[in-house]
Amino acid sequence: MGAVIGIGAVWLSFAGNPANTGICASCFLENVAGALRLHDNIRMQYLRPEIIGFVLGAFALSLARREFVSSGGSSPLLRFFIGALLIVGCSVFIGCPVKMVLRLAAGDLNAVVGFLGLVAGIYIGLAFVENGFRLGEARPLPAAAGLLLPGFMFFLLIAAIIKPEFIAVSSKGAGAEHAPIYLSLAIGLAVGGFAQATQFCITGGIARVFLWGPREVMNCPRSTGLLISLASFFVFALVASMLTGQFHLGIEAQPSSNASYGWSFLGMTLVGFGSILIRGCPLRQLVASGQGDNDAGAAVMGMLVGAATVQNWGIAGDSSGTPVAGQVAVLFGLIFLFVVALVNRRRGYGIAPEFQAGLD
Amino acid sequence: MEDIPSREGDACRIAVAKDPVVGLDLKRLDRLDRLSLLVVILLAMTMVVVVHLAPPVKKNAVVRRRVVVLNPGLDRKLSLVERILASDNPRAAHKLLLGLKKNFSYDGRVFMLLGDYHLRVQNPVAAMHNYRQAVDLNPDFLDKNTELFQGRKIKGVLAEVANIIAVRADPAVRKELLYMRRKVAGGCG
Numbered sequence: 001m002g003a004v005i006g007i008g009a010v011w012l013s014f015a016g017n018p019a020n021t022g023i024c025a026s027c028f029l030e031n032v033a034g035a036l037r038l039h040d041n042i043r044m045q046y047l048r049p050e051i052i053g054f055v056l057g058a059f060a061l062s063l064a065r066r067e068f069v070s071s072g073g074s075s076p077l078l079r080f081f082i083g084a085l086l087i088v089g090c091s092v093f094i095g096c097p098v099k100m101v102l103r104l105a106a107g108d109l110n111a112v113v114g115f116l117g118l119v120a121g122i123y124i125g126l127a128f129v130e131n132g133f134r135l136g137e138a139r140p141l142p143a144a145a146g147l148l149l150p151g152f153m154f155f156l157l158i159a160a161i162i163k164p165e166f167i168a169v170s171s172k173g174a175g176a177e178h179a180p181i182y183l184s185l186a187i188g189l190a191v192g193g194f195a196q197a198t199q200f201c202i203t204g205g206i207a208r209v210f211l212w213g214p215r216e217v218m219n220c221p222r223s224t225g226l227l228i229s230l231a232s233f234f235v236f237a238l239v240a241s242m243l244t245g246q247f248h249l250g251i252e253a254q255p256s257s258n259a260s261y262g263w264s265f266l267g268m269t270l271v272g273f274g275s276i277l278i279r280g281c282p283l284r285q286l287v288a289s290g291q292g293d294n295d296a297g298a299a300v301m302g303m304l305v306g307a308a309t310v311q312n313w314g315i316a317g318d319s320s321g322t323p324v325a326g327q328v329a330v331l332f333g334l335i336f337l338f339v340v341a342l343v344n345r346r347r348g349y350g351i352a353p354e355f356q357a358g359l360d
Numbered sequence: 361m362e363d364i365p366s367r368e369g370d371a372c373r374i375a376v377a378k379d380p381v382v383g384l385d386l387k388r389l390d391r392l393d394r395l396s397l398l399v400v401i402l403l404a405m406t407m408v409v410v411v412h413l414a415p416p417v418k419k420n421a422v423v424r425r426r427v428v429v430l431n432p433g434l435d436r437k438l439s440l441v442e443r444i445l446a447s448d449n450p451r452a453a454h455k456l457l458l459g460l461k462k463n464f465s466y467d468g469r470v471f472m473l474l475g476d477y478h479l480r481v482q483n484p485v486a487a488m489h490n491y492r493q494a495v496d497l498n499p500d501f502l503d504k505n506t507e508l509f510q511g512r513k514i515k516g517v518l519a520e521v522a523n524i525i526a527v528r529a530d531p532a533v534r535k536e537l538l539y540m541r542r543k544v545a546g547g548c549g
Contacts, residue, residue: 018548027548043499044549094547131392172505174548252538256547259538318549319542324414331407338400347390 001198002232008187009102010240012050015179019246019255020106023050023191024099025282026090029307030316031175032156035167038308043173047160049181052153053188054283055300058196058290059150060189065197070146072294074354075135078340079295082274083302084309085333086282089274091307091316092267092326093117094256097202097281100268101230103256105237107249110257110264117265121272122207128341129276134352135344138295146292149300153290157185196291198229201284203275205230263322263330270333277341279355434464441473450480468498472510475517484520485533491517492540502544515544 009022021027034045062068090096093114095103100118103111159167160181170176178184194200205226208216216227241247248254258264275281278299280288285303288296310316315326322330346352389397437460444453454477460470475490491501491514500506502514521537 019546021548024548094549099548127392131390172500172503174546176503176505253541253545255542255545256549257542257545316549319539319547324410327410328407331403331410335400335403335407338396338403342393342396345392347385347388347393 001194001200001229002234003236004194005098005191005200006105006233006236006238007240008191009098010105010237010244010246012179012184012187013102013246014244015183016177017179017184018174018177020103020108021095021099021174021256022102023187023283024090024096024102025051025054025286025303026087026096026307027094027099027174029087029282029303030091030311031170033304033308034175034311035169037166037168038304039311041173041311042168042175043170044175044311045168045170046175046178047156047167047169048178049157049160049185050188050191051286052157052160053185053190054192054195054286055150055153055290056157057189057192057194058287059153059192061193061196062291067196068146068292070141070143070292070294071138072141072145072297073136074138074295075344076295076298078135078344079278079299080302080305082278082337082340083282083285083299084306085336086271086274086285086299087303087306088310088315088326088329088333089267089270090282091310092260092322092330093264093271094258094317096283097268097271097275098283099256101202101234102237103254105234105247106241106254107247108254108257109249109251110254110259110261113261113264114268117268118203118272119206120265121269121274122203122276123210123272124269125273125276125341126207126210128345129355130351132346132349132352133277133341133344133355134346134349135278135295135354137352137354138293141294143292145294148294149289149297192287192290195283195287199226199284200229200287201226201275201280202230203272203281204279204284206272207276258317258319258321260317260322263317263327266330266334267317267322267326270330270337273334273337277337431464431467434460434467434469438469438473445473445476445480450477453477466497468494468496468501469508470494471497472501479513479517484517485524487517488514488521488533488536488540492536492543495540495543502546511544514540518544 005023011022013019013022028048028051030044031046031048032051033039034041035047059068093100097118100111100114104115163169208226238247278285280296282303285296285299289300313325314323315329317326437456441453441456444456457470457474457477461474464470471490471494475487475494478487478490495501498508500508501510503509504511518537518540521533525534525537
């Protein structure tokens with residue numbers, strides 16, 4: 001998995017995607033929201049085939065492995081809002097956890113702050129999960145419900161190919177920087193498929209360190225290997241960045257970065273905290289929605305709305321720093337997550353059943 | 361409420377109390393509750409401070425992105441300035457540009473030409489300052505997909521400024537230089 005996403009992402013940025021942005025769930029969702037005219041930033045409008053590929057790749061492989069299970073009903077509206085907040089946090093940091101690893105692998109030391117923030121958020125989230133936080137167990141749903149998100153992505157795929165009038169396409173800015181559509185789609189499908197098979201998740205990999213400690217590494221390959229996938233992702237991306245001349249070590253002149261370290265930290269804390277509460281980073285939500293998880297589908301739709309909102313409300317960070325709207329949004333998001341975590345706790349209980357799956 | 365079976369020796373620490381509390385009961389707060397409430401209060405106070413210290417919103421900052429101003433008169437004046445600069449008469453060009461800056465402060469091309477003027481008179485720091493205003497007003501100057509792209513020239517100026525800073529450290533100039541270098545490096549926004 002690490003090789004597929006690490007080499008694939010660096011290849012995409014070498015082939016035309018923005019620098020250090022071979023794969024980024026949040027940036028790409030902002031592009032997709034723009035293409036669907038949910039916001040009016042003419043530099044951020046493109047139906048990114050990678051996003052479509054993640055969902056359809058996971059969908060295809062889950063069908064092939066007979067793991068497609070249509071389920072839902074575990075606080076979908078709450079997941080929708082937390083999904084939106086994940087994108088708020090990502091936009092303030094300028095990148096999702098996948099892009100954070102890519103930035104680190106390309107030598108951007110500014111991303112270390114984001115990594116520390118993500119780890120802090122995961123730690124806080126786990127404190128609640130280990131102490132009775134619950135969203136309610138998902139239950140089986142008719143297959144048609146699980147097909148909704150893959151169906152929507154299939155529609156977007158057709159739209160990306162035939163480019164109808166209602167789809168906006170940037171002619172300049174980051175939206176105009178993209179790899180050839182079929183390469184993006186192929187790598188997206190591969191990443192989605194492998195992520196479905198391995199349950200790859202950046203926040204999940206880090207969370208397991210807190211849950212299992214050194215045993216996570218010592219028990220490999222009997223452990224899930226999430227942490228190993230994460231480490232190999234970084235190593236493969238690092239080597240690929242060096243081989244393609246995209247590695248520039250330092251804190252100055254780094255693409256998609258700024259000097260608002262405190263807000264970058266808090267932005268990624270929001271992402272780590274929220275990801276733990278809804279069981280997965282933005283990429284994981286996309287992949288899970290492809291294998292029939294309607295709750296993850298609700299989070300994905302929330303992420304899409306969040307992507308439009310950060311553009312419309314001027315929340316996203318840029319080279320100059322984090323705007324006031326972004327600062328307020330991150331603080332509000334953290335308060336919201338704390339309140340959600342507090343009121344959804346069953347004090348005296350440990351890890352709720354819906355969080356235990358996949359922990360062993 | 362169902363009981364969750366305990367698994368001895370597991371990292372997933374399952375503890376079941378005799379009388380579990382659901383929701384938030386202010387009379388029976390545990391350590392995590394108290395800490396969380398404290399953090400929420402701190403975050404809320406920080407939010408109030410951030411909003412209080414925020415600079416007033418410039419309305420034209422939002423409008424700028426959405427309005428395309430066509431001004432054939434300005435286009436003619438700008439090409440005249442370009443010709444004057446090319447004919448090696450920077451003083452006359454500067455005089456014209458200052459007038460244009462007063463009337464067309466929303467147009468990045470004016471600042472780009474002001475930067476060109478300062479570059480011509482060997483003042484790279486002032487050139488960088490004007491280029492910054494130009495790219496803030498119109499990011500197309502750093503976009504390879506547009507005709508306005510001036511990235512290479514700006515990169516050259518930034519290299520000159522970096523050399524100057526190495527000799528004469530000035531925090532404000534350094535901050536602007538770092539900003540411009542990040543801007544030139546690009547990104548996904």
